Amino acid sequence: MNVRRLFLIFVPYLWLLALFLVPFLIVLKIALSDGALAIPPYIPTLDFSNGWEGIKTFFAGLDMENFIFLTEDELYWRAYLSSLQIAAISTAITLLVGYPIAYGMAKAPDEWRPTLMMLVILPFWTSFLIRVYSWMGILSQEGFLNQFLLWTGIINDPLTILNTNTAVYIGIVYTYLPFMILPIYAAIEKLDESLLEAAEDLGCSRMQAFWLVTIPLSKSGIIAGCFLVFIPALGEFVIPSVLGGSKTLMIGKVLWEEFFSNRDWPVASAVAVILLLILVIPIILFQRNEQKQRESEG
Amino acid sequence: MFKHGDFMAHSSSTSTFAPWEDSEQKPLIQFKNVTKRFGSFTAIDNLNLDIFEQEFFALLGPSGCGKTTLMRMLAGFESATEGTILLDGQDMAPVPPNKRAVNMMFQSYALFPHLTVADNVAFGLKRSDMPKSEIEGRVDEMLRLVRLEKFATRKPHQISGGQRQRVALARSLAKAPKLLLLDEPLGALDKKLRQDTQFELMDIQEKTGTTFVIVTHDQEEAMTVASRVAVMDEGRLVQVDTPARIYENPNSVYVADFIGDVNIIEGNASNKGDGLVEINWAEGQPAIQGTATNAVQDGTRVTFAIRPEKVSITQERVSDKANCIEGKVLDIAYLGNISTYHVELPSGHVIKAQAANNRRLARRSFTWEDAVWLSFTDTAGIVLSDNAGG
Numbered sequence: 092m093n094v095r096r097l098f099l100i101f102v103p104y105l106w107l108l109a110l111f112l113v114p115f116l117i118v119l120k121i122a123l124s125d126g127a128l129a130i131p132p133y134i135p136t137l138d139f140s141n142g143w144e145g146i147k148t149f150f151a152g153l154d155m156e157n158f159i160f161l162t163e164d165e166l167y168w169r170a171y172l173s174s175l176q177i178a179a180i181s182t183a184i185t186l187l188v189g190y191p192i193a194y195g196m197a198k199a200p201d202e203w204r205p206t207l208m209m210l211v212i213l214p215f216w217t218s219f220l221i222r223v224y225s226w227m228g229i230l231s232q233e234g235f236l237n238q239f240l241l242w243t244g245i246i247n248d249p250l251t252i253l254n255t256n257t258a259v260y261i262g263i264v265y266t267y268l269p270f271m272i273l274p275i276y277a278a279i280e281k282l283d284e285s286l287l288e289a290a291e292d293l294g295c296s297r298m299q300a301f302w303l304v305t306i307p308l309s310k311s312g313i314i315a316g317c318f319l320v321f322i323p324a325l326g327e328f329v330i331p332s333v334l335g336g337s338k339t340l341m342i343g344k345v346l347w348e349e350f351f352s353n354r355d356w357p358v359a360s361a362v363a364v365i366l367l368l369i370l371v372i373p374i375i376l377f378q379r380n381e382q383k384q385r386e387s388e389g
Numbered sequence: 390m391f392k393h394g395d396f397m398a399h400s401s402s403t404s405t406f407a408p409w410e411d412s413e414q415k416p417l418i419q420f421k422n423v424t425k426r427f428g429s430f431t432a433i434d435n436l437n438l439d440i441f442e443q444e445f446f447a448l449l450g451p452s453g454c455g456k457t458t459l460m461r462m463l464a465g466f467e468s469a470t471e472g473t474i475l476l477d478g479q480d481m482a483p484v485p486p487n488k489r490a491v492n493m494m495f496q497s498y499a500l501f502p503h504l505t506v507a508d509n510v511a512f513g514l515k516r517s518d519m520p521k522s523e524i525e526g527r528v529d530e531m532l533r534l535v536r537l538e539k540f541a542t543r544k545p546h547q548i549s550g551g552q553r554q555r556v557a558l559a560r561s562l563a564k565a566p567k568l569l570l571l572d573e574p575l576g577a578l579d580k581k582l583r584q585d586t587q588f589e590l591m592d593i594q595e596k597t598g599t600t601f602v603i604v605t606h607d608q609e610e611a612m613t614v615a616s617r618v619a620v621m622d623e624g625r626l627v628q629v630d631t632p633a634r635i636y637e638n639p640n641s642v643y644v645a646d647f648i649g650d651v652n653i654i655e656g657n658a659s660n661k662g663d664g665l666v667e668i669n670w671a672e673g674q675p676a677i678q679g680t681a682t683n684a685v686q687d688g689t690r691v692t693f694a695i696r697p698e699k700v701s702i703t704q705e706r707v708s709d710k711a712n713c714i715e716g717k718v719l720d721i722a723y724l725g726n727i728s729t730y731h732v733e734l735p736s737g738h739v740i741k742a743q744a745a746n747n748r749r750l751a752r753r754s755f756t757w758e759d760a761v762w763l764s765f766t767d768t769a770g771i772v773l774s775d776n777a778g779g
Contacts, residue, residue: 294516
């Protein structure tokens with residue numbers, strides 16, 4: 092019995108160890124190293140052939156230099172702040188767009204719901220990269236959107252949307268919308284219809300009942316959806332590099348350039364470690380929310 | 390089983406309260422030729438009903454009989470397809486649920502899970518024009534009424550089912566509605582708690598003087614709490630009467646059968662004068678002597694309904710009762726305080742008779758297969774000439 096239980100606990104821990112902790116320690120180690128023209132492009136590397144001395148010189152070669160560098164160059168903290176801003180604004184927009192969709196789905200007739208659910212999930216069947224690239228075809232100066240607007244006569248000159256922050260917002264909202272819709276839909280769907288009738292019976296208008304009952308009771312779905320959008324959006328790099336312009340500053344893009352263009356693995360790793368630390372805060376808050384939700388249901 | 394004492398005690402205490410017999414009284418609620426259809430399904434069929442102030446009115450019927458639809462029309466969640474519903478003489482059709490002086494206690498209680506007990510009770514008051522300073526006092530008053538002062542700061546999931554039921558009651562009474570609707574209010578409680586709560590409901594109804602309309606499928610509950618009971622079937626009212634009259638004078642086989650236990654015997658009637666009717670019901674059996682409330686034509690098919698407790702069971706033939714039939718004990722249902730005897734007649738009919746167990750079980754006078762005599766007076770049963778149930 093005890094062996095069985097230990098084994099059951101061991102499996103998720105092994106998972107965490109192999110797929111989170113070990114890679115994280117490797118990245119942390121690289122972040123504490125110095126850049127070098129070598130393969131791999133950093134020193135020191137751990138060499139067991141020199142025995143205890145080798146290990147000692149290895150640890151002596153590690154320092155906080157790269158982290159200090161990040162604070163000195165304003166590019167990095169501006170990139171972090173700009174990422175936070177873009178992630179926060181796009182999360183807010185995703186919520187505004189996603190909530191009505193989720194609400195509509197939850198209130199739709201039973202026989203419609205599987206179809207609507209399918210429509211929300213369907214985009215996942217196509218590669219994310221292809222979907223982001225196809226937005227270029229929609230948003231560019233000669234793209235479908237501008238052609239349509241010119242044709243209807245709403246505008247006379249094509250709008251510049253591609254390669255601006257607007258395009259990044261559109262891309263993020265589009266990509267992460269299902270992550271907002273699904274938890275909110277789940278929350279509204281299990282909401283007991285008689286609660287709204289009770290609110291009306293006690294003197295609420297439909298609108299008041301929505302604000303006083305539906306919104307508070309879908310709060311856990313809203314919070315879950317916001318975190319599911321905010322957390323990946325913060326480190327997003329494909330969308331800003333494909334749809335954003337030279338002025339779009341996002342930490343994911345900076346990290347990518349540091350890693351592949353500059354081949355400065357140690358600085359790139361330091362950027363990644365800081366990003367992870369920033370993300371730990373919302374992740375903990377998210378876990379709290381989930382736990383509270385489970386407790387109130389139990 | 391139906392408990393006799395419950396409604397006897399209640400009906401005697403409210404014997405002077407009978408506004409439905411007074412033609413001067415204006416009803417609080419009037420249904421006038423109300424029909425409700427859902428698509429091709431008729432839930433309520435041309436229904437007329439008056440409910441008076443301070444009544445405790447029960448809508449009783451099997452599921453799907455339209456009782457919940459009737460209640461939801463009063464609350465404003467459904468509108469009548471035809472006809473009008475008047476509350477205090479005012480047509481309710483254009484009034485939305487949130488503007489009606491009617492509150493409802495939901496079957497699921499529908500307590501707001503994100504609000505405390507006190508906030509749940511205050512919910513309706515905050516939407517009314519009651520000044521903020523008075524709300525707190527009113528909430529305390531309501532919580533005292535349902536004895537939940539100690540639980541004011543708890544959330545609904547932190548209290549028991551019975552307590553939740555009382556929060557729901559306090560919440561629906563807080564705005565002092567003219568009319569309180571209770572949708573199967575005790576359905577989720579276990580039997581013991583349900584019985585206690587029935588008396589509590591009656592108590593609260595008397596204290597607040599609110600008109601209560603309760604929907605239930607539990608005939609015992611309806612008999613216990615209500616001043617009048619409406620028995621419904623397929624969207625129509627079959628009988629609207631006091632619990633005692635519903636039980637003693639059902640107007641149809643449907644009502645007789647729905648309320649309590651009953652023996653149903655079909656036969657051909659012949660008048661004997663003075664309201665006496667003789668019913669020939671089986672070859673070789675003496676005709677049953679009964680009293681008809683409505684005139685019965687000779688030779689018509691009638692139904693004789695008699696409650697098991699009105700049938701006496703003895704070892705010897707008795708001479709002082711109009712009806713006496715011989716049979717043998719087929720089955721005995723021992724219920725503690727009483728036993729129900731299933732007695733088989735030579736014709737194959739089975740008649741139920743009930744007797745109080747005023748002796749110890751071991752000293753019971755008859756047992757299985759014993760020959761016994763069943764007897765009842767000519768006024769013990771009811772002669773119903775309409776066996777269609779309307």
